[in-house]
Amino acid sequence: MQLPTLPFHFSRAPKMKIMVAVKRVVDYAVKIRVKPDKTGVDMSNVKMSMNPFCEIALEEALRIRESGLASEVVAVSIGPHQCVDTLRTGLAMGADRAIHVETTSQLYPLSIAKLLQKLVELEKPGLLILGKQAIDDDCNQTGQMVAGLLKWPQGTFASKVVLDKEKQVAVVDREVDGGLETLCLDLPVVITTDLRLNQPRYATLPNIMKAKSKVIKKMTPEELNVEIKSDIEIVQVTEPPKRKAGVIVSSVDELVHKLKNEAHVI
């Protein structure tokens, strides 16, 4: 049997690279404590993990690579030395290599977006995937901002991504108020992930071992020629008002009575 000849642009096209930004945050199961001096959240001896939405972003990149539509997944993280741990997790999940932009400066999404823009210009991925937000500062900004700086189209809050390499587009289902919106975006594109996009895999022990020999390239904001801008000042961090203690009822009848006549909610 003769193999069909692939069209020229398909067979010779360089395989696509995917870049995934990952953030190191306080683990989602940790009960955070506000520092008594109101300067922030107590970070001493707190378990840190990869931001859950970033895990989904990385998982999506890995699935696209596994489907043959991309050849390489590069994980990047920006922040202090410990970000290396998060990148190792990413490598253990299956990323091919990693880049760490090391800085101890206070970082806000605009600076992160500028650093990512420079990394994209260096690495030239066809797809940049990020979590829609980090569960620490809950900003939900970085993906949109880097897309704006790059002048790339954006598919934010994605719950489904279908790539068509032939047409060089990504069809993205987005979670919007009261439903789903479908967009067709020309590659290269920025995608931010919502919860329903996929269920991230766990790193297996052999892959954790393998990840130890993978490369993490170090860079600095100076090398990327990005000045860390500070146009935001955190004045204080406080505890939210506490809920008043409730009552324990003894029966369904009592509960129904209270909901009707005391709380007036049914």
Add this chain to the structure above:
Amino acid sequence: ASTLVLGEHESGSVKASSLSAIAAAKAISEENSISLLLAGTGPSLQEAASHAASSLPSNSQVLLADSEELKHPLAETWAELVHMVQQKGSYSHIIAASSSFGKNVLPRAAALLDVSPITDVTEISEPRLFIRPIYAGNALCTVRYTGANPTMLTIRPTSFPVPNISSSKNSDAAPISQVDLSTFSEAILRKSRYVKHTSQDTERPDLGSAKVVVTGGRGLKSADNFKLIEKLAEKLGAAVGATRAAVDAGFVPNELQVGQTGKIVAPDLYMAFGVSGAIQHLAGMKDSKVIVAVNKDADASIFQVADYGLVGDLFEVLPELIEKLPEKK
């Protein structure tokens, strides 16, 4: 102060969340001159503009960007539009509601203007001083914007209630003017195309905006038992929620997850069955007005946030509740 408010409209009216954004603009200063930017095309845009004009103070205006290119609210075109309008108007503030539209558009526009936006603001303390929740509401952060104008915000609509509009004020309705789009079409990218919008299954209210939410946790034990939750929700006209544990156990799909990594809800009534009260779940529901918890473990941490707790077997309590609660009105 002068504020540009990015408005959304639907079937000839300005959306309630955009009216909240106008309320937030007024919270910056009483004399704030507000420009409400509406984009789209056709008669429903005109209708929305007249609707908006009557609900704005007289020192304000409605800006209409009428173009086929703006038919669908795409982030790429909207961000360029905001950039263009800001360069002409030099507003001190730009505000949008933190709806999926505002969250999508405003940060992109902010990047084009080289501004750090402040998202999901719940309180405006001073024109440049804001409070916003972080860690899914487990802490509140006071933030000051110290950069060059404009200050850019998205605001949480539930924190900026809309005052009742008096219809008699029509005589001094705000003026409506057209945005000059002659230089606009070269600026836009055309790399993003709207395909369609799929509405959610309308049988049950949307989890994010429902007045009543009934949630099941790991205590339900199986997908089959979870039907009891659905039955109660049906009776109350409520949305169904689930904990991460229930989702991980495969009882229900991921989209029902309430919690820090799921949906964050704040209904009038939240009923939790077989929910232990993990931190990340509490983060997603503790702003609910009235919380009811049913759990057989009297020490479950959900009882610490519940207004009404019932210690008991949910497999006895649920059928009894389904029988005794009144039908939704």
